[in-house]
Amino acid sequence: SATGYQVKRVNSQTWEEGQITYSNAPAVGSVIGSSGNFASGNWTTVDVTSLVTGNGIYDLGLTTTSGTNMNFNSRDATSNRPELIIQTSMGGSAPTATRTPTSAPGATPTRTPTATAGAPGNTLTFTTVADARVSQTSPTTNYGTSTTLQADAGSTQSYIRFTASGISGPIQSVKLRVFCTTNGTNNGPAAYLAGSNWIESGTGGVTWNTQPTLLSGAVDNKGALATSSWVEYDVTTLVTGNGTYTFALIADSNDGVTFSSREGASDPQLVVTMGTGGFAPEPTITFTPTATPTPINAAPATSTPTATADVPVNTLTPTATAGTPENTLTFTTGADTRVAQASPTTNYGTSTTLQADAGSTQSYIRFDVSGISGTIQNVKLRVFCTTNGTNNGPAVYLADSNWIESGTGGITWNTQPVILSGAVDNKGALATSSWVEYDVTTLVTGDGTYTFALVADDNDGVTFSSREGASAPQLVVTVGP
Structure with a gap:
């Protein structure tokens, strides 16, 4: 486009993605930024720093004064979806440099940065909020209050639901942990992602006939599993952030296995390990003298040298200020x-x-x-x-x-x-x-x-x-x- 488009503020958040039309679209406000000229087949970038003040929901409108139609990929496209890229600096306000003179012999100072390590990764452990097995031989029976989960090819499978929250950094690994109780197996089940729209027990409780739909292929298909031991499934590819997740345990062998449910002695767990997020704090810079002072106007060996005045060396000490706003x-x-x-x-x-x-x-x-x-x-x-x-x-x-x-x-x-x-x-x-x-x-x-x-x-x-x-x-x- 030779003209480009403008990004405008939208103050209303009452519109629905599946129902918005030109007639009921919310009003757009002031211009935040403009794209300028761009060619097709390329990313376009507009600076919207003035709009984003912290965590929250932000609505943007794209308008143009050009008579040329412009098409962009939506979030439903298979690639190149719209993105909002936020670059943050160290927490709190910028450090204030305080100059503190210290006495030292005259010398040429060198800058010795001392890097401070960033925050280490965190591990969050969630216990299941709902779990149940379903049985083909009793297709209308609910087992949501049972103390056991089971998996046996073609006849019994289990569903385990978690609500994950507090994930604030890049995910390094996610493990589904279940405890194998009194019945081990030579060929354990695989884990799948399933729909979470099911009820654990009571009226409408999940049964073989009403079990949720599978949303993924098999993940981490297990071999032999010993009794009285924890089993860990790597489900990292199935967890993308905060949300509700249901995992199905489905066997491809009729050598069935039994796990503890949340009503049993050892609740299933979801263990999420996050990497270091954000940026490391700014280094503290200290000026350190490295040269040996040379007297000025040195006299013969029999004379007493005239000492020069001490030269102060400045140390920059960053001072963190205010914390996070509302x-x-x-x-x-x-x-x-x-x-x-x-x-x-x-x-x-x-x-x-x-x-x-x-x-x-x-x-x-x-x-x-x-x-x-x-x-x-x-x-x-x-x-x-x-x-x-x-x-x-x-x-x-x-x-x-x-x-x-x-x-x-x-x-x-x-x-x-x-x-x-x-x-x-x-x-x-x-x-x-x-x-x-x-x-x-x-x-x-x-x-x-x-x-x-x-x-x-x-x-x-x-x-x-x-x-x-x-x-x-x-x-x-x-x-x-």
Whole structure:
């Protein structure tokens, strides 16, 4: 393009990738930067430093004054997807150099940098949050509360789910660890990545008939496994960062094997080792005299030399200053739905609306929270009231997160999750076409999965947008230093 494009700020984060059109696209703001001329088949780069202030969600709009159509790869392309590249320096503010004179004989100083090592790698160990085996011979039986997991070719396989959070550096290795109990094997199972949309036990609990889909090929297929020993699977290629992961153990031999489940004595574990992230701190530079001073105007051997004045040597001592400012993390819901007493077996997981009406309809909203690295100052649940306001809005509660949004086993009135807290931030009148903020600070303690229930105590019902609607629910977490 001979003209290029402009990158503009987009202040709204209420648009949905699968639903945005030219007509409902959010407004763009001021120009942040421009690409200038560029040729096809090349990367283009625009400096957006002024926009990005720290952790958070940033929306950008691309516009042009050119009449020439420009096409770029999207994130759905197989290569050359859009990238945001952030270069950081050492933590805190830049060091302040303090000049401290020290006495030393006159000499030519040399700079001796003393490098300080960067932070070492960290190891995070997660225990499973859900696990179960399924059996072909009992295709409708759920084993989610069993103390054992099993794998036997064609007849029994097991699923293990983890929620990984706090991963903040490059991943070096990831190990799935399971404990082989009373039944070893000469030919152990392989590990696979599987879908995480399944329930461990109870109503809708996973069975052979409802087991999740496999998402990868076999990884680290094992040979002989001894009883009473830990087995480690290398699943590094399957874990890309924070998130929820399900691993399937599937055998290709009928010499079955038994492992401990999380209800047993030795929970399965996921061990993530991270490398050194960021940049090493700046070196401390010390000036050290290396030459021997030579007297000025030296006299004959019988005379006393005239000493010269000492020459001060300067030492630069970096002084670290202020710490990290507040960060705001905004999460969009990963699953949401309403349930209705009048249709107790109907699932509404794909509906564009959430509703709350006393005794008849309530809604559930789930978030996966990760990246919280400081003190939580406040947490807001934000929902958008659409076409039906109310004079008496619902309260928010914490609920169990073991439910499926839609499809097989999808949540209904009869299978809705258990409420885990009392009412928090009970609302009064709510206007249509407006965002409603619930203070849920007391319910969020850090990284993890959280489900919030909107339950009304009045039959003047209210309607909110779901994640399938135009304005998905949000969880806004403000973290202090």
